[in-house]
Amino acid sequence: MNNVFVYIEIGEQNKVADVSLELLTKGRKLATQLGVELECICIGSKLDGIETQVMPYGVDKVHVFDDARLFPYTSLPHTAAVVNLFKEENPQICLMGATVIGRDLGPRVSSALHSGLTADCTQLEIDGFDMKVKEGDTFVEKHYDNQLMQIRPAFGGSIIATIVNPEHRPQMATVRDGVMKKEILDVNYKGQVIKHNPADYIDDAAYVVKVLERHVEEAKHNLKGANIVVAGGYGVGSKEGFEQLFQLAHELHAEVGASRAAVDAGWVDHDRQIGQTGVTVRPKVYIACGISGAIQHIAGMKESGIIISINNDPNAPINQIADYNIQGNIEEVVPKLIKYYKANSK
Amino acid sequence: MLKIIVLAKQVPDTHNVGPEAMTPEGTVNRAALPTVFNPEDLNALEQALRLKEQVPGSTITMLTMGLPKAAEVLREGVYRGADEGILLTDRALGGADTLATSYSLAQAIRKVGDYDIILCGRQAIDGDTAQVGPQVAEKLGLPQITYTEEILSCENGKIVARRHIDGGVETVEGPLPIVVTVNGSAAPCRVRNVKRVMANKHKEFTTWGAADIDADPMQIGKAGSPTNVKTVKSIVFKAKETKQLTASDEDINNLMKELIESNTIG
Structure with missing residues (x-):
């Protein structure tokens, strides 16, 4: 309960996206600082062995939802799996890539759970702070410990805002590919794999949007990693x-x-x-x-x-x-x- | 016949920050930025106008939330071919984050009641979050197609669209009613129609407040916003010690020599 969760983006040939590994690296640090576990969610098709790609980043629990209809990604089934899992697990933090998928899924999850979501964070930190909150008709100064500071540029990059959502869980944030660093914690890190029955979480009616045709190319360059x-x-x-x-x-x-x-x-x-x-x-x-x-x-x-x-x-x-x-x-x-x-x- | 709702937002023009909007301290004076029709909402309007052409008898209703001045985007939409406009404005709705905004918009859409497609831009240039479209869809329990580049067809209660995905494109099919967010790479919006401008200069728009949309006070405005801005720091461009070089062979050769010798390049 109250752990740090990362949504894992799974691409062609079930390769985990770099941005997800970058978020696991960040998520591991946040979880350690908070004294909680790092968990991740893998949703897709034929996912046997997927844990070997994520565990080395220090994942304690890998939640797997495996169904032929879950790849390629469509909004409603992935939303249902994440939302219903979160209702059971009550995470305090959830990180997703600020990718096309993360930006399609994140807002739906936050809308369903009424939790705050900050897009395109460039820094994530744990800190405490005081804030005036309304209680009845008066404002009182309240102290919050161990909150996620979601730091992002706004207004076309002219300002940097620190966003907090102290009263709602999970605290959700998306981060762009390449913004955080990816670092293996321990190649032999041993976490637990939990295989869920997708039908327990996702209604058949959720599979309404069909992908008719799909064309994905390997990146033609390595701009992000260039020296x-x-x-x-x-x-x-x-x-x-x-x-x-x-x-x-x-x-x-x-x-x-x-x-x-x-x-x-x-x-x-x-x-x-x-x-x-x-x-x-x-x-x-x-x-x-x-x-x-x-x-x-x-x-x-x-x-x-x-x-x-x-x-x-x-x-x-x-x-x-x-x-x-x-x-x-x-x-x-x-x-x-x-x-x-x-x-x-x- | 399709009932189409287009969500639009009036935004400060953060894409064109000119020197006049910069303060002497090197920060951006946001109040000095002119307001514009959010660019991707115009791409969404174009997709709506094309659907209207394909399916005669269809109607387009523009919906915006903001200050009374935001009615300007409704008028602009009508000049370009939309039929009606609804302005959602109320002090109680102000200070909203994306979630409270999407709740308010969803309530207004419920009040409209009869709709097949809700179109909006993928994101607004003042926040770049891309959250409101999917959050509205979730609130209304509707499927969604985001990052749409073109609606290919809409018949027999099904919409087919080509959308951008990371590293490629995909074509998807979804049932109506549905929320569709449109990417900036989609076709640009047609210009104003002179006759429509003449006919609609003084058109009255429906104006709704929080009470009209039966809004729960705890889900709108600041109270309905889980996210709080704790601090805002303006970015200041700090000048570095910059070595000034000319395009002479000597200056360039010296620079390259330095970079190669220090193993910075090479």
């Missing part, structure tokens, strides 16, 4: 301009990212967008080419080690957080970087 990112913005000027960035990235064994403006202009694929509504990256080196640095973009890359900005606008906001600011045109500077690197790399 070096070459990112382009509106200042790159064209699709051809991006070809140069791809060349530089190829030489440096880097990945190419982009700002929303460059994606909207159609110069580069949507899945390469970096920022609050795209991918969060924290590479060792971030080379920003022709990116002005809207706050939404900076929110997704400010943790980068070394930031190099190439821009002909000396007043571009990104220059303020850059370690190096090369004032110049992309088409002039990028070939020079390539040329020097080709001649001098070890």
